[in-house]
Amino acid sequence: QYAAGDFTYTYDWEKALGYNKQSVEGLQVFVGGEFQQNAGGMAVDTNAGLFLDPQSGQVFDLGGVQFYDAKTGEPIDLDLNSAQYAAGDFTYTYDPNEALGFKPRVNLGFRSEEAILASGQTAAFTSEDFINKGGDFAYGIAHDMDHRGFQDLGSDAVAGMYEAMDHDQFLGLEGGQMAGMFAAMNGYQIQGFDPADVAAVASAMSRQDFGLLDPDSAFGMFNSMGVDESLDLEAEALAGLINEFEASHFEELGGEQVSQIVGSLDRDHLASLGRAQALGVASALGESHFVALDSGRLFGLTTAIDANDIGALGEVVLEIIAGGLEVADLAALDTDLAGEIFGQVSDDALTAFDDSRVEAALDSLDANFFNAGAADFDSIAGGDTIFDQIYYATPEVLLNLFEGNGLADVFGGKLFGR
Numbered sequence: 001q002y003a004a005g006d007f008t009y010t011y012d013w014e015k016a017l018g019y020n021k022q023s024v025e026g027l028q029v030f031v032g033g034e035f036q037q038n039a040g041g042m043a044v045d046t047n048a049g050l051f052l053d054p055q056s057g058q059v060f061d062l063g064g065v066q067f068y069d070a071k072t073g074e075p076i077d078l079d080l081n082s083a084q085y086a087a088g089d090f091t092y093t094y095d096p097n098e099a100l101g102f103k104p105r106v107n108l109g110f111r112s113e114e115a116i117l118a119s120g121q122t123a124a125f126t127s128e129d130f131i132n133k134g135g136d137f138a139y140g141i142a143h144d145m146d147h148r149g150f151q152d153l154g155s156d157a158v159a160g161m162y163e164a165m166d167h168d169q170f171l172g173l174e175g176g177q178m179a180g181m182f183a184a185m186n187g188y189q190i191q192g193f194d195p196a197d198v199a200a201v202a203s204a205m206s207r208q209d210f211g212l213l214d215p216d217s218a219f220g221m222f223n224s225m226g227v228d229e230s231l232d233l234e235a236e237a238l239a240g241l242i243n244e245f246e247a248s249h250f251e252e253l254g255g256e257q258v259s260q261i262v263g264s265l266d267r268d269h270l271a272s273l274g275r276a277q278a279l280g281v282a283s284a285l286g287e288s289h290f291v292a293l294d295s296g297r298l299f300g301l302t303t304a305i306d307a308n309d310i311g312a313l314g315e316v317v318l319e320i321i322a323g324g325l326e327v328a329d330l331a332a333l334d335t336d337l338a339g340e341i342f343g344q345v346s347d348d349a350l351t352a353f354d355d356s357r358v359e360a361a362l363d364s365l366d367a368n369f370f371n372a373g374a375a376d377f378d379s380i381a382g383g384d385t386i387f388d389q390i391y392y393a394t395p396e397v398l399l400n401l402f403e404g405n406g407l408a409d410v411f412g413g414k415l416f417g418r
Contacts, residue, residue: 053094068090069090070091073091078090112146118141118144119148119152121141127156128160130163130164135164135169138164139172142165143177150181151183154184155186161181162185170201171200178204178209179209182213184217186216186217187217190217190224191220191224195229199230199232201221206240207239210240210241215244218242218245222241227257227260230261231260238265238269239270242277243272251283253284259285259292262281262289262301266296268300272304273301275305275309287316287320291320293324295324296329298321298329302341303333308340319345319349321341323352323357330361330364332364335366339365
């Protein structure tokens with residue numbers, strides 16, 4: 001009966017556990033427990049074994065986080081019920097590639113007494129109620145309210161709260177409170193706000209604050225400002241804003257505007273984009289836009305895309321990437337990512353590579369074990385190399401690029417899977 005979906009259901013929204021993970025099918029899957037926040041802003045869900053990093057806003061498997069004593073630097077098994085955890089008196093490391101791909105939907109399951117009182121006081125308020133009460137009242141409530149409180153009020157009431165405050169009052173809120181209000185409103189409401197006011201809000205928000213937005217509110221902020229005002233934001237703010245977009249938003253903006261966005265970000269900001277956002281950016285760009293990118297931005301954007309998705313960009317774009325990256329950047333590509341790229345690059349494009357680019361391509365495929373460079377292939381021809389023991393699905397045309405230099409004898413045909 002469950003497998004067939006032959007049932008209906010109801011639930012109490014107040015019982016929602018506070019965060020969700022979106023599955024491939026687009027279903028919202030709730031996972032158990034509740035985050036316990038400490039003084040350092042870090043949060044752990046002991047029931048589900050999850051750790052929330054306040055800097056990135058990303059959630060990780062608790063087992064993949066290593067904790068260290070803040071004084072000695074020694075690794076520790078942190079007691080999550082201890083005073084040390086509550087005080088945030090420790091450091092930690094994790095692999096950023098192991099983020100689980102979902103964020104808390106509400107304020108980490110932790111609610112202050114002030115937030116609860118503010119929600120209770122205004123639970124039945126409408127937009128007009130906030131406007132009639134005036135800016136000082138609206139500011140006081142917003143200052144005490146948390147993310148969940150704004151969500152519970154609803155978009156219209158929160159829009160009234162925003163309208164009741166003047167510019168300085170709203171900017172006097174913390175970044176997370178401003179983000180919470182914008183997240184509670186829909187994109188159409190935000191688009192109607194004064195562009196300069198929205199730009200001031202975006203400038204006052206941190207990367208972590210942007211993580212509280214949903215795609216609709218983030219795109220509404222961008223549309224309110226327009227592309228020119230958005231590009232005037234600091235790169236960190238612009239990256240944080242677009243990192244909350246859906247792929248369809250980049251498609252809606254079109255290649256020219258997306259190209260301008262990419263040009264306002266450096267390689268590190270592009271590399272920090274989520275995989276879905278990076279793919280959305282790249283998919284919106286035209287071939288001419290890729291050609292115009294410098295190696296740093298090309299590398300940052302490319303490495304932010306999952307290896308399983310990079311092929312969707314098509315042969316022409318992948319050839320531009322393979323030929324446009326500087327040799328050092330090409331060699332630094334992740335092996336899986338490089339394999340997917342070179343798997344679609346044409347023989348003609350590969351044949352045009354010079355020796356240094358070929359060596360970099362082999363390096364990125366974990367195939368450069370010589371420490372000698374392409375020029376010294378003759379000296380190892382016929383030797384017993386690692387290539388006799390591994391099997392890569394690498395374009396066969398690379399075998400012929402140094403014909404006469406003994407390269408084919410070294411590989412013996414075993415390196416390449418075609």
